[in-house]
Amino acid sequence: MQSNNYNSQPMGYGGNNPYHAHQESNNAFTENHKNDIEFGNFQSKEDVTKMMRLGFIRKVYGILSIQLAITVAFMSLAFVPSIKSFLQSNLVFFWIAFALSLIIILPLVCFKKLARGVPQNYIFLFAWTLCESYMLATAVSFYDPEIVMLAGILTLGVTASLTIYACTTKTDFTFCGGILFCLVTILFIWGIFSIIFGFIANTLYCILGLIVYSIYLIYDTQLVMGKFGVEYDIDDYVFAALNIYIDIIQIFLYILQLLGKK
Secondary structure, three states: OOOOHHHHOOOOOEOOEHHHHHHHHHHHHHHHHHHHHHOOOOHHHHHHHHHHHHHHHHHHHHHHHHHHHHHHHHHHHOOOHHHHHHHHHOOHHHHHHHHHHHHHHHHHHHOHHHHHOOOHHHHHHHHHHHHHHHHHHHHHOOOOHHHHHHHHHHHHHHHHHHHHHHHHOOOOOHHHHHHHHHHHHHHHHHHHHHHHHOOOOHHHHHHHHHHHHHHHHHHHHHHHHOOOOOOOOOOOHHHHHHHHHHHHHHHHHHHHHHHOOO
16 A cells, blocks of 8 residues: 555654654645645545455455354254254244245345445344355255265365456456346246256256356455446445355355255
């Protein structure tokens, strides 16, 4: 970060009078500050913007880390024999959690004022995360622990690789929002038809879903970083964390389905 004008002024003494030197330094700062405004040099403003974006990034990934920690804890409990038996024999609670997650996420996504207001945005987000974590715990209880662990390790590797790529590439993915939304809609409809009519194309479905949400992860990461002009507003940290969480969880679920059988 570049230093501001005040810190970059030499602090030498004017003659033998330290007070005089201090006055000269202040005068130099004022004069340079006027020149910055007059000639349109707003380096300090750019520095503030960069610091605000950095703070936003830290907040998003801090929230995301807590969400993922909660989810991993729930999924770990799913392999305790008594809890596993409860989850599998009481699927009604899975559907209750599913309904609650929809009830919670719809206002959070649709109303910016709610998503930006503290503390209700945190309350809604973590209530939704608890519902999602319970559903994921129920889902993974039908798989072998080794398969779930392998899927988790692969998801970690994919997520880390794609995040690094999104931060370092010069390719702009932020224009892909409309295309990705269309692909997700196709996946959703495909999934419904598969459930109803039993299409034998589950592997292809999972591969396509994995590709779509991998690109979505790059897209959302670049929106958080603000590399290409199109970016999340710094007040949308909850919404940004929610989107990246969904990307990671979907990647995990598609990898899990490819690796194991119910």
